Amino acid sequence: MKRDKPSSLFLQKLMGTATAVLLAAGLGAAPRAEAQSAYPNKPVRVVVAFTAGGTTDILARAVTQQMSEKLGQPFVIDNKPGGGGNIGTEFVVRAPADGYTLIVNSVGPMAVNQTLYKNMTYDPLADLVPVVQIADVPNVLVVNPEVPAKTMEEFIAYAKANPNKLNYGSTGIGTSSHLSSYMLSKRIGAETLHVPYKGANALTDLLAGRIQFMFATIPSVISHIRAGKLRAIAVSSLKRSRSLPEVPTVAEKGFPGFSAGSWFGFFAPKGTPAPVIALLNKSVNDALPSLEAQMIREGADPVGGTPEQFGKFTRQEYDKWKVIVRESGATAE
Incomplete structure (x- = not known):
């Protein structure tokens, strides 16, 4: 005995209902997925x-x-x-x-x-x-104005002629300011003393003359350089800084490859x-x-x-x- 085939009208209704359900599910999911993936949607x-x-x-x-x-x-x-x-x-x-x-x-x-x-x-x-x-942000070698050196050549000569009399500050052991000065002292063959500080206290003592030089980030000292309270000797980047274009690099003063910014x-x-x-x-x-x-x-x-x-x-x-x-x-x- 043959089974009756569903009428074409019933099939159309059934397919139409299923399609509508699928479309509704898809249309409903798309905005939710879009909302979830939007970035950023909170602080x-x-x-x-x-x-x-x-x-x-x-x-x-x-x-x-x-x-x-x-x-x-x-x-x-x-x-x-x-x-x-x-x-x-x-x-x-x-x-x-x-x-x-x-x-x-x-x-x-x-x-x-x-x-x-x-x-x-x-x-x-x-x-x-x-x-x-x-x-x-290059580091800049700055000295207290009491140090009788206005150029890199004069600084090197003074450091070599006064072993262990130049103290340099840093913002802490292993910081860029510490390692920049260590690298320079080694390259020029000068005996200098490292005095580590916590943060900005090194700059305070440099301005007061209790230490003689340090490598500092340009933003931290640029106002003091412009005011004449510190003297800029050289920057630690391979190229001159656009912030202090008149200040030479350590590299161009006879130390190729010196880069410690x-x-x-x-x-x-x-x-x-x-x-x-x-x-x-x-x-x-x-x-x-x-x-x-x-x-x-x-x-x-x-x-x-x-x-x-x-x-x-x-x-x-x-x-x-x-x-x-x-x-x-x-x-x-």
Whole structure:
């Protein structure tokens, strides 16, 4: 006995109902997926692993203000100082990789501290991903005006003629300011004494004449240079700084390859989605042109570029500083 075939009208109704259900489900899911993937749809925390008012903090605030305006969400600075930048850096390493916790970091925590600190529980090069470099910030060799040296040649001659009489300050053992002076003293063959400080106290003593010289980030001393309270001798970058174009580099004064500056950029926790990294990279690159004049005036050279370029640069910096830290014998508790 043959079974009756469903009528064509019934089939049409059945197929029409199923299609409608599928379409409704699809149309309902699309807005939800789009809403979930839209980034950013809430405030973004940007950690700075140093105190407010320092070079990292100043650059981070300038750039994130532009990002907030462009992306329509607050980018909120969260200062987490301590441990030479390790406390704030580890906080971001352990944060969810969703793009809502980022860090503006610098040469110390990213390229120096792995060699300087013996018991680190994370690897910043592996546990963070590069987003974009904000700026290069050369160190500048500055002396108290009481030091009778106005040029690099005069400084070298004076340092050699007065062994162990020149004290240099730094913002701490293993920092860029410490290692820059160590490198220079070794290259010129002068015996100098390192006096480590915590943060800005080194600059206070340099201005007072209690120490004679130091390598400092240009933004931290440019106003004192312009006021005549400090004398700029040379910068530590391979090329002259656009902020102090009249000041020669150490390299061009007979020490080729001398490069010991600071740099700053955005990083995110490993696993942050690639589209989020791409959006953040673009927003910073878009912001830099409007900040260029201000940054140069204050002592920073804007960079920008791709995540891949920044990642390659960061790895090269780690390889360079690893050798210097080991040669210096510097360690941190």
